[in-house]
Amino acid sequence: MKPTRYIVTIAAVLLLFYSGCSKNEDPSPSTAVYSVNGGTTSHNNGQICLSCHKAGGTGTYNFIIAGSVFKPNLSTPSPNGVLYFWSKPGGTGELVATLQVDANGNFFTTSSLLPAEGAYPQMNGVSGSVKAMPIPAFTGDCNSCHGVNEDPIWIN
């Protein structure tokens, strides 16, 4: 083997090795969209998010869970809390899923976090207050009840 050809071969092997390694280091890309504490991309507090964010709706993303949370005055958004879903009432059983509330007091995700048998939502405010839904939610379209035929979800 001529020295030049030998060097090219080594370079090719190094390149393969390098690209192989960097591929392994990259986490597999996740396409799911989640609200995060501090996030400001959402809008339309209190409106029925899934009326637009559904297949065939005007919103690009089809949300599986989405809704809003307010302060006790039921009109000021309550930002940056955390929403838990439990398998049993009152924050008991298994913690099924966690979703952060954004800086606009909204939460949303395209991920199928809700199991078919439903789960018990529990809202946790930044002040430390906690409120649990006494019955399971079977749909993540929270604002289809809250703010329509139930009080809006609220927490301090």
Ligand code: HEC
């Ligand atoms: C009247 C229809 C409508 C309603 C109701 C609605 N949205 Fe939207 N939303 C849109 C449209 C249209 C866009 C812009 C296109 C897009 O990015 O999906 C959008 C964009 C968004 C985005 C930005 C997506 C991105 O590009 O990162 C978020 C987040 C969002 N909406 C959350 C919500 C939440 C949460 C609710 C309920 C509180 C809600 N939306 C209610 C129509 C709506």
Ligand code: HEC
């Ligand atoms: C089918 C209607 C319905 C849907 C959908 C629904 N809820 Fe509820 N929710 C209720 C009812 C009924 C109550 C009990 C009455 C009340 O406290 O408003 C309740 C209570 C709550 C409470 C406790 C309120 C309090 O003041 O103690 C929270 C928190 C809550 N729901 C969060 C959610 C979240 C988050 C979602 C979406 C994942 C959701 N709910 C979807 C009907 C619904």
